[in-house]
Amino acid sequence: MVEDGYNFAYLDEQTKRMIRRAILKAVAIPGYQVPFGSREMPLPFGWGTGGIQVTASIIGPDDTLKVIDQGADDTVNAVSIRKFFARTAGVETTERTEAATIVQTRHRIPETPLGAGQILVYQVPIPEPLRWLEPRETETRKMHALQEYGPMHVRLYEDIAHFGHIATSYDYPVRVNGRYLMRPSPIPKFDNPKMDRSPALQLFGAGREKRIYAIPPHTEVRSLDFDDHPFEVQKWADVCAFCGSGDSFLDEIVTDDRGGRMFVCSDTDYCSRRREAGCTGPAMQAAGPGEA
Amino acid sequence: MQPDAVPPLLSARGVTKFYDGILGCRDVSFEIWPGEVLGVVGESGSGKTTLLHCISARLEPTAGTVEYMTRHDGPADIYRISEPARRLLMRTDWGFVHQNPREGLRMGVSAGANIGERLMAVGARHYGNIRHAATDWLDKVEMDTGRMDDLPITFSGGMQQRLQIARNLVTAPRIVFMDEPTGGLDVSVQARLLDLLRGLVSDLGLAAVIVTHDLAVARLLSHRLLVMRRGEVVESGLTDQVLDDPQHPYSQLLVSSVIHP
Numbered sequence: 241m242v243e244d245g246y247n248f249a250y251l252d253e254q255t256k257r258m259i260r261r262a263i264l265k266a267v268a269i270p271g272y273q274v275p276f277g278s279r280e281m282p283l284p285f286g287w288g289t290g291g292i293q294v295t296a297s298i299i300g301p302d303d304t305l306k307v308i309d310q311g312a313d314d315t316v317n318a319v320s321i322r323k324f325f326a327r328t329a330g331v332e333t334t335e336r337t338e339a340a341t342i343v344q345t346r347h348r349i350p351e352t353p354l355g356a357g358q359i360l361v362y363q364v365p366i367p368e369p370l371r372w373l374e375p376r377e378t379e380t381r382k383m384h385a386l387q388e389y390g391p392m393h394v395r396l397y398e399d400i401a402h403f404g405h406i407a408t409s410y411d412y413p414v415r416v417n418g419r420y421l422m423r424p425s426p427i428p429k430f431d432n433p434k435m436d437r438s439p440a441l442q443l444f445g446a447g448r449e450k451r452i453y454a455i456p457p458h459t460e461v462r463s464l465d466f467d468d469h470p471f472e473v474q475k476w477a478d479v480c481a482f483c484g485s486g487d488s489f490l491d492e493i494v495t496d497d498r499g500g501r502m503f504v505c506s507d508t509d510y511c512s513r514r515r516e517a518g519c520t521g522p523a524m525q526a527a528g529p530g531e532a
Numbered sequence: 533m534q535p536d537a538v539p540p541l542l543s544a545r546g547v548t549k550f551y552d553g554i555l556g557c558r559d560v561s562f563e564i565w566p567g568e569v570l571g572v573v574g575e576s577g578s579g580k581t582t583l584l585h586c587i588s589a590r591l592e593p594t595a596g597t598v599e600y601m602t603r604h605d606g607p608a609d610i611y612r613i614s615e616p617a618r619r620l621l622m623r624t625d626w627g628f629v630h631q632n633p634r635e636g637l638r639m640g641v642s643a644g645a646n647i648g649e650r651l652m653a654v655g656a657r658h659y660g661n662i663r664h665a666a667t668d669w670l671d672k673v674e675m676d677t678g679r680m681d682d683l684p685i686t687f688s689g690g691m692q693q694r695l696q697i698a699r700n701l702v703t704a705p706r707i708v709f710m711d712e713p714t715g716g717l718d719v720s721v722q723a724r725l726l727d728l729l730r731g732l733v734s735d736l737g738l739a740a741v742i743v744t745h746d747l748a749v750a751r752l753l754s755h756r757l758l759v760m761r762r763g764e765v766v767e768s769g770l771t772d773q774v775l776d777d778p779q780h781p782y783s784q785l786l787v788s789s790v791i792h793p
Contacts, residue, residue: 373638386616390653394638394645397652400659401644401681466659 242330249296249329255279259297259452263443266454271416272384273367278450288321289447291344291363298359298443299325299342304332306340311348311489311506318346335509347410349431351488351510354440356457362425364446367453369413369423389421392464400469409474415462416455424461430473430489435461478503481523483514539601541566541707541739546596547586549579555763556582559596562758562768566706567737571754571771573744573786579763580743581711587741588628588709589618600625603706623653627700631712633692636699637684643670643695644680650703669698673728690721694728701732707739714749726752747790751775759783 242248249256255277262276281289299305305325309318313335321344322333334340337352344361354360370380373391383389392413399407412429416422424435425444435442435455442455455461465471479486481502488510490503502523505511515524540563549556557579564570572580585591587598589610599607600621610618622628630636637646647666648656656662670677673694684692693713700708713729714722730753733740744750750757750771757774759767759782767780778784 382615386619388619388653390655391649393652393657394641394649397645397648397659397662398641401642401663467657468659 243327246328248301249299249325250282251279251293251296255293256297259293262452263294263297263454266443266452267441267456269420270456270459271420271422271453273451273453275450276452278447281447282324283320285448286365288317288344288346288363290445290449290452291346291361291447292321292324292445293447294361294443294445294452295325295342295344296329298361299329299331301329301331303341304334304339306334306337306343306509307345308343308348308350308507308509309346311350311491312508314508336513337509345427347426347428348489348506349427349434351505351507352513353434354438356439358440360438360440360442362427362442362444364423364425364444364449364451367423367444367446367449367451369421384420387419389415392421393466396464396466396469400466406465406469406471412471413464415464417459418462421464422453422455422461428474428489429463429471432461432463432471433473437461476503479521480505480511481521483511483519483524484521485511485514485519538565539607540564541568541601542587542741543599543607544587544596545599547583547593547598548595549582549586549591549593555579557586557760557763560758560760560765561596562765564707564739564741566739568756569733569738569740569742569754571742571744571750571757572760573747573750573757574760575745575786578760580745580760582763583760584709584711584741584743588626589622590628600707623650624703625706627705627708629693629696629700629708629710629713631715633684633689633696636696637692639684642681642683643675643687646684646695646699647702650699654703665702669702670695672701672732673698674724688721690717690725693717693725697729697732701736701738704736705738707741708733710740710742712744712746713742714744714746722749729753747775747787759786 259276262274266274279293281292307318307322309315325331326333337350342359342361346363368380370383374380396406410428411423411426412432414422414424414432437458437460439457441457444453463471476490480490481504483505485505488505488507491506492501492503494501543563545561547560548558560583574580586593592611598610600610602608644666647669648662651662651665666680667677670680675691675694684695714725726749742753754771757771758765761782767774767783774783775787778787
């Protein structure tokens with residue numbers, strides 16, 4: 241039920257229309273940053289206001305919402321945002337990726353592949369990929385307009401010169417539809433291939449920087465690289481300690497002050513579903529059956 | 533001196549620049565042929581740098597035209613061609629060496645990346661090749677290739693200036709604009725840099741416009757000279773001719789002001 245005193249999904253209708261117009265434009269020009277009149281939200285800029293405004297503008301009473309933060313459904317930010325929409329829009333919420341129609345995310349793309357009809361909403365801190373090398377907005381816009389993206393490789397060059405490989409591991413720059421250079425928000429580069437030709441619609445909202453951009457379904461997304469240093473994703477020598485998964489993004493958890501550590505899936509939904517299905521990892525096997 | 537068959541690389545006609553009513557430079561015309569070095573001398577505030585910016589597409593003049601002989605499309609007015617074409621010219625066919633290397637370098641990235649940037653900007657995507665070109669150019673400007681991965685802030689002024697020159701020359705430009713390239717360097721470093729510049733310019737057949745207030749620099753590097761005062765060219769001619777037999781009273785003053793140790 242929508243709580244009394246709120247308009248549906250918190251924002252007023254005119255604001256939602258304005259944001260929808262920006263979203264439509266963003267979808268029409270994949271990767272292009274569309275300015276929009278970002279509103280004050282009941283939480284600070286930097287806590288996901290861009291993503292919340294995008295979600296608020298596209299959500300309907302029949303939608304099912306999932307919110308993740310660093311892959312987890314049960315962290316403060318994810319719980320608060322989920323509760324926010326449950327109160328102000330009265331929508332159903334879920335932790336199951338395939339049951340959601342809208343997934344709002346910070347720092348991860350779910351391991352379970354998204355399907356057609358689903359929408360992934362990213363929270364974006366800094367939308368401009370060229371900002372680190374050019375502080376002027378007028379100049380970065382011009383560089384986008386003229387596709388002057390060569391200097392972006394300088395950063396990758398520096399990585400190889402200093403570390404021997406491309407060490408940038410998150411917010412890894414991509415080229416969308418062969419045209420616009422785009423920052424995928426601080427997701428690990430492990431998730432970059434999931435954006436490529438995804439059947440789901442991907443929307444990016446930057447609240448403080450007042451920009452919205454999008455990747456329409458089935459759009460090509462290429463990560464920048466060098467001919468002799470091709471793009472690669474992270475790999476781990478371990479598997480998830482709980483579910484034994486060897487192909488998901490793993491978080492390293494320090495368990496004591498004597499060098500003890502374990503690796504677990506960052507996607508909590510994916511991990512618990514695998515455990516329900518009977519998969520176990522090293523930690524579970526050591527603890528013995530029946531304790532999971 | 534030049535055979536008529538060879539067209540000038542760059543020609544300025546009546547270049548005039550006012551800064552909101554204040555004169556920058558007035559009615560300057562000249563031509564530069566491929567491989568020629570033109571010196572622009574004059575006192576502080578005489579409009580040398582304004583002129584340099586006007587002819588290098590950095591500052592649109594109030595009046596007058598600047599024509600550049602492009603590689604494929606013949607002469608083009610640099611302020612009438614499309615912006616993408618102009619920006620492409622600026623980072624491939626042209627170089628610009630600032631007086632303060634900090635303005636021309638990316639201080640936050642290594643020397644190698646500074647040299648490689650222009651290559652990457654025109655589409656180089658092979659790390660090994662970029663690295664090779666960077667090593668090559670560090671060597672050409674007589675820098676220790678072992679410092680390739682160091683930041684320019686760890687370099688001395690003379691090294692930074694040489695790095696800036698390497699960064700500009702890596703795309704094999706046809707003309708380089710230099711604004712006081714030896715300013716702020718001590719005399720022995722200046723001498724080495726001048727030596728290097730002279731060698732590079734003649735080896736690569738570069739055309740160059742060098743703005744300087746130092747007549748010794750002008751004499752060493754340039755073939756022809758423009759003497760500027762209060763925004764206007766008061767005298768022009770072959771370098772030796774202007775410096776050894778100045779005609780205009782201001783040129784005479786300028787030449788006689790130099791202290792010979």
